[in-house]
Each structure stands twice: as structure tokens, then as C-alpha cells.
Amino acid sequence: xxxxxxEQLQEFLDRHARxxxxxxxxxxxxxxxPEYRDDDGEWKHARPVQYADFLNSTATRQRYWARSFSGxxxxxxxxxxxxxxxxxxxxxxxxxxxxxxxxVDNLHRRAGSRGVIDLHGILDRVRCLSCEEISxxxxxxxxxxxANPDWVSVSGxxxxxxxxxxxxxxxxxxxxxxxxxxxxxxxxxxxxFGETVPPERVLQSQTLVAESDALLVVGSSLMVFSGFxxxxxxxxxxxxxAILNRGKTRADDLxxxxxxxxxxxxxAACSACSKDASGPFA
Numbered sequence: 001x002x003x004x005x006x007e008q009l010q011e012f013l014d015r016h017a018r019x020x021x022x023x024x025x026x027x028x029x030x031x032x033x034p035e036y037r038d039d040d041g042e043w044k045h046a047r048p049v050q051y052a053d054f055l056n057s058t059a060t061r062q063r064y065w066a067r068s069f070s071g072x073x074x075x076x077x078x079x080x081x082x083x084x085x086x087x088x089x090x091x092x093x094x095x096x097x098x099x100x101x102x103x104v105d106n107l108h109r110r111a112g113s114r115g116v117i118d119l120h121g122i123l124d125r126v127r128c129l130s131c132e133e134i135s136x137x138x139x140x141x142x143x144x145x146x147a148n149p150d151w152v153s154v155s156g157x158x159x160x161x162x163x164x165x166x167x168x169x170x171x172x173x174x175x176x177x178x179x180x181x182x183x184x185x186x187x188x189x190x191x192x193f194g195e196t197v198p199p200e201r202v203l204q205s206q207t208l209v210a211e212s213d214a215l216l217v218v219g220s221s222l223m224v225f226s227g228f229x230x231x232x233x234x235x236x237x238x239x240x241x242a243i244l245n246r247g248k249t250r251a252d253d254l255x256x257x258x259x260x261x262x263x264x265x266x267x268a269a270c271s272a273c274s275k276d277a278s279g280p281f282a
Contacts, residue, residue: 005261006269012214012242012257013090013270018097020212021087022230024220026245028105030081030264032074051195054187055129059172061185066171068188069144069151072137075105075123082264083219084111089271091115098208102220102227104190117205119197119226121190130184140177140186147175197226209233214240218263222250 053060088111098115104123124137215234222228231251242257
């Protein structure tokens with residue numbers, strides 16, 4: 001079956017000269033970063049922090065940053081896996097027109113992909129909600145450590161956004177530094193659930209889809225509208241859509257090719273063929 005899937009994916013790549021790629025959490029599970037949902041599209045973990053709660057609740061910010069502080073080292077050590085490197089090789093071979101990722105781990109860029117649109121931002125940056133200053137997450141990690149010298153990081157189950165599961169009682173005393181420039185609230189420079197994706201990123205992604213011949217979805221259940229909208233856009237424009245994902249997705253009925261299989265293995269097989277490609281990709 002996997003051989004047949006590989007052939008189907010290769011045929012899809014060969015038929016279209018300008019392919020937009022949309023990726024999700026399933027691309028990074030082999031790097032040790034958990035995905036949000038199971039094969040049925042249901043939540044695998046407690047629901048992520050909502051933007052309004054983070055903005056309005058000191059306790060929520062304490063809980064978020066305590067969990068993030070405890071999980072950051074593990075998240076920061078993640079490296080690109082077979083899926084990331086295969087997509088980067090396809091990009092280098094001229095088979096990919098651009099890549100939209102819903103992930104915040106920056107692993108596509110680290111693997112060598114170009115033209116990456118970070119739809120939901122990047123977790124290794126921190127933004128002040130008052131003055132908009134951007135700083136490095138590693139710098140905040142040092143400040144969090146200095147502000148909590150007696151904090152003992154409790155081991156917990158890893159979560160998709162780089163934090164770990166901790167009980168509320170474990171985070172009540174955690175101290176969260178403010179912005180060094182203005183004293184404002186610090187937030188990871190990513191789009192939280194309940195927060196709006198910056199319009200310029202949406203427009204950039206829509207333009208990529210519009211200027212491509214087809215859309216390839218990799219490792220996403222598409223349950224969140226921020227990614228699903230681009231599949232709907234491609235379908236409305238009559239573009240071919242291939243979805244490579246383990247488990248069901250929100251857009252299964254919109255796909256012209258639906259493959260339920262290991263994305264890394266299949267993409268690696270196709271990227272290996274790209275070096276000897278003939279026709280429009282040579």
C-alpha cells in the first residue's frame with residue numbers, strides 16, 4: 001500500500017509545476033513535538049491557553065510561562081526530521097512554489113526550506129503587547145530563571161507548544177518578568193487560540209495559493225480555520241488538492257488525492273526522485 005501511495009504522490013508532484021504546501025503539527029511529531037489532535041481529530045491534550053485569558057489573567061500568564069519555562073529546553077532541542085528535510089529537497093529541486101506552516105517550531109526553515117510563511121508565528125521570539133518590541137525567547141528563559149531561583153521544573157507530559165502539563169498549584173508562586181523597555185506584558189510571538197492571524201500573513205498565504213497550480217497539505221487535520229481557509233480557496237479556484245495526513249481531516253471531501261500514511265517516508269521517496277527529474281522540473 002505504501003508503494004502505491006508513493007506512486008500517487010509522485011504523480012501529483014509531476015503533474016503540477018507550481019505547488020503550494022500547507023503543513024501542520026503532524027510534520028513535527030517525529031522531532032519529538034506532540035500534535036494537538038488524534039487520528040479522529042479530537043484533542044489529545046488539555047485545550048491550549050486562550051488569548052483573552054492570557055491577556056486578562058495574571059494567573060493564566062503565570063501558568064503559561066511556568067509550563068513554558070519547564071518545557072523550553074526539550075522543545076528548543078528538537079531538530080528537523082525526515083518530513084522537513086524531504087520538503088526542503090523538493091523545494092531545492094524546484095517542485096515547491098512556497099510553504100505555509102501552522103507550526104511554530106521553525107523546523108522547516110532550519111531544514112533548508114525557502115519562502116516559508118509562519119502563519120502562527122515562531123515560538124523562539126517574544127513580543128511585548130505594549131511597545132511591540134521583539135526579543136529572543138532564550139533571553140527570557142534566563143530572566144525567568146533569575147526571577148525564580150528556587151523553582152524546580154517539574155517533569156510533565158510535553159505539549160505541542162513547547163510547554164509541559166503542570167497542575168495549577170505548581171505555578172501559583174511563579175514570577176513572570178515584564179518587558180525591560182516599557183514594563184508591558186510579554187507574550188510568545190505566536191498566534192494563540194482565539195487570537196487573529198495577522199492580516200498580512202493571511203494575504204501572503206492567499207497570494208501563494210492563488211499563484212500556484214495545486215495545493216499539497218502535509219500533517220494537518222485542518223480542524224482550525226486558519227489553515228482550512230486555504231484549502232477552501234484552492235478548491236473554489238478549481239485547483240488540485242492532495243492531503244497527506246494520518247487520520248481524518250476537515251477537508252477530506254475537498255481533496256482530489258487523499259493519502260493516509262507516513263508523510264516523512266513518502267515525501268523522502270519523492271524527494272529522492274527529484275534529483276533525476278525530467279520535464280518541467282529538470
